Amino acid sequence: MTPVEFANKYDLEILSVGEGETREIRGIYCCDLLSLVMGRAKEDDAFFTVMANVNTIAVGVLADVACVVLCEGIRPDELTLQRAKEQDVTLLLSQKDSFRTALDLWKELQR
């Protein structure tokens, strides 16, 4: 499933589309401590967090995740949004918490 397909099916807002129409999500990683994410998230994971700042985008780029999913409806500031667009990071916004949002994706990945 691509990030855009996931967003459309579960009503997540697409803040920055990046490569979200073509890239396949292969796994899930949930964490808010950025160097844990850097060390443990895998390439092509969907990364779930409430940490909606510009450093989250840098981690998304450098760890090469398929998308960053901001949870609990926490919106990024303008700079963060702009950086996501510049760097082609797929950035989604969920109103639900990380667990429930990731669970929806998990079910899709089991199909």
Added chain:
Amino acid sequence: MSMLNLTYEVDGDDFTRAGEASSAVKKRLRSLGISPEAIRKVAIALYEGEINMVIHANGGRIDVSVDPDKITMTLKDTGKGIADIEKAMQEGYSTAPDEVRNLGFGAGMGLPNMKKYSDHMEIDSTVGVGTTVYMEVYL
């Protein structure tokens, strides 16, 4: 002579720009056709070093050189230095202040990540003088 040498000055305390040098290096390596696995290792190791210079050392300088067999990264700062390198290398050890913890830093995983994702790493640090981190990723 290396195929490519890149140098970046990293600002201290500017979290909004942290990661720019690492992102720029990643782009350059892509354009050289370096393997995605090697690029990812370099990107992660370099980002952790870059952000450490911003948080703990008030900025510094990054030099990256690309050779046919390896990528070499040297991160040099004139910050406060590391008193006990062995302790600093332990997972979970962090002296990050609260204001940067609120941004998601301070897990104490940066140096362990640098060790994990580089193929060779050396740290040279003197308290009150500064820190130089040297890392290699083999191609």
